[in-house]
Amino acid sequence: MYISKERLLQLEKLQEKIKIQFSDVNILNQAFIHPSLTNEKDCPHQDNNQRLEFLGDAVLELVxxxxxxxxxxxxxxxxMTKIRALTVCEPSLAKAARQLGLGDYLILGKGEENTGGRQKSSILADTLEALIGAIYVDKNYGTAYDFIISILEMVILKSVEGEWDTDYKTALQEFLQKSDADRVLYRVTKETGPDHDKVFYVDVVWKNEVLGTGVGKSKKQAEQQAxxxxxxxxKGQ
Incomplete structure (x- = not known):
């Protein structure tokens, strides 16, 4: 597909934003060609972003x-399966796509354009996967890995914390308080690693007895593991 000078300038801004310079700007452009355009123009499916989306989805899951x-x-x-699912779900990907402003770069068919396609979560999530596929094709796995983690690392962290928050601490409290109202305590016994990458070790104590020990990247995670x-x-006793 022909790329105008205006479009090239637009794609240059995107490359600056994502801090990746493409060797073949045609691949980057293709990542933003929605099937609604090729369907309306009766173009072959190879011209839209669906194949890149397919590839990007696989790279995303692996990363x-x-x-x-x-x-x-x-x-x-x-x-891990649950956290991965929370990280790569449509709402998470669409949010990341909005933060990058990917909707501004989409090339849509008239029908999709007129019905607000640039802001549809499904389209934005698919476009982000297509962009990941394009990065993988034009660059390499390492570049795709760094890009994915840069935009989704906080989502992963929140998903991990959410996994723990919904599980074990509450379950333990409820289980113990059925027989005794003594308070359950969590004590940090050790911290290792630099400030930006600490690992916490926590004991859970009840009635002066250590019931379990946990390790985690945050105190919350370590408490839940404990x-x-x-x-x-x-329950094994």
């Missing part, structure tokens, strides 16, 4: 999986 595996060794398979260990110990 999030690798990041969780390397950085959260206290998560089990089921927890509560999980305590529940497993109590």
């Amino acid at each position: 999030i999986s690798e990041y969780l595996y390397k950085n959260y060794n206290f998560l089990n398979e089921g927890q 509560a999980k260990a305590a529940l497993e110990k109590i």
Whole structure:
């Protein structure tokens, strides 16, 4: 597809924003060509962004999986699966796409343009996946990895904390208070690593007995891991 000078300037601004300079700007442009345009113009499907979206979806899942595996060794398979799903879901991707202003770069068919396609969450999420696919094709996996983590790292962190917050601490409190109202205490026993990448070690204590120990990237995570260990110990007795 022909790229006008105006469009080239627009894409140059996008490259500055995402801090990635493409070798082939045509690939970047294709990431923003919505199927509604090619359908209206009766163009081949290779001209729109769906194939890049397909590839980007796979790269995205691999990157999030690798990041969780390397950085959260206290998560089990089921927890990693749940957190990955929360991270790559449509609302999360659409929010990241809005923060990058990706809707401004879309090329839509008239029908989709007239019905507010630039702000539709489904279209924005798909476009972000197509952009990831384009970065992978034009650059490499490492560049795609860095880009994905730069825009979704906070989502991952909040998803991890949400996973713990909805589970073990509350369950432990409710379980113990069925028999005794003594307070459950969480004590940080050790901190390791630099300030920007600390690891916390926490004991959960009840009636002066250590019921479990947890490790996490934040105190919240470590407390939830300790509560999980305590529940497993109590229920295993």
